[in-house]
Amino acid sequence: MTAPERSLRADARRNREAVLDAAAELFAQRGDAVQMDEIAERAGLGVGTLYRHFADKRALLAAIIGRRFEAITTLARAADEAEDPWVAFETLLYGYLESAEADAAFRFALLGPEEPSWNDIVAEKTDFSAITERIVRRAVDAGRLREDFRADDFVLITRGAMANMTGAGAWRRHVTLVLEGIRGPER
Amino acid sequence: MTAPERSLRADARRNREAVLDAAAELFAQRGDAVQMDEIAERAGLGVGTLYRHFADKRALLAAIIGRRFEAITTLARAADEAEDPWVAFETLLYGYLESAEADAAFRFALLGPEEPSWNDIVAEKTDFSAITERIVRRAVDAGRLREDFRADDFVLITRGAMANMTGAGAWRRHVTLVLEGIRGPER
DNA sequence: CTCTAAGGTGAACATGAACTCCGGTTCCGA
């Protein structure tokens, strides 16, 4: 993630933040498609400066994704506070998806065929998976999720929803169908 | 789609097919990422020949996607033959997804952010949507799909499943969850 | 205030992939 926090000259630290902010905003809007030059311009800096702080585009992206994952981990922790297991689960699910909705880079990172996946990379740095597992287990134990529901299924569902984040609130409909099931009354 | 079927010299027609076959196979394996040079080589031809038959890469891709969509339309028509509305629906759903599983280009085309979407483009050339709508309606009328299920929801579900086509049979699990719902016994 | 090493700059370079072009080759009707 390239994070030499301490002993940076004041202007350097300021510029590093500027890069991160500019990149976050642009990546969030248009995903991987933004160019380094654009980010530099938006940050009011030269491209060279980007490369002083981040080895390459991938590293910059990694920093952004990492940031978002930390935010989501916080969010998951908060969800786990809820008394009701189902509320905890729903809070996690919607919180996760609303974050994804707001950040195209995050979506691309998770949906893309990258190898190894960001999912795995970040899993090593945060305890997001652990929290998710606990929340899922609570909901299963309380009989609010089907017996065989696993944390992996949470990933399936979120991937499915993210794939439907194309304008409008299509993904919410998708989640509703998943939560309620698509079967009719007969049978 | 660039399809001057008639009055092509014998060798030209042969080569056109070779290009289409090579492209179909490579696109199916690796999606949009294949290079024109690769396709040419695989077809045993020069790049120039690709461009004689197809204006650009997009046009070639369009031809391939169109082909697959025709196959899927045939498949949908067959599904609609089934007596049982639920069998018809399941046949359509799994047929569609198995096709998608076998063709990365198809998936990328449908999942990507293209504008206008391939979905719309091809919808104009085949009556796939019409058939899908009929099948969905039958299942709803028979009470096998929830009252408010629409053809658009079919798209949501398939997008969701396709987003989970990453090795293993993850997407089948996803579809199972959607079909059966993820709720547990309580409440 | 001064000096210097850390930091910044952006034109130039490197890379890779789509696409072009024209000399050579092949099909096919007469």
Added chain:
DNA sequence: TCGGAACCGGAGTTCATGTTCACCTTAGAG
């Protein structure tokens, strides 16, 4: 068999983007 229109080949062109680097600027310790 022959002429020429249609077709093929693949090295070279173009374009887009990530990345570098030689030179300039500035923070901040002494």
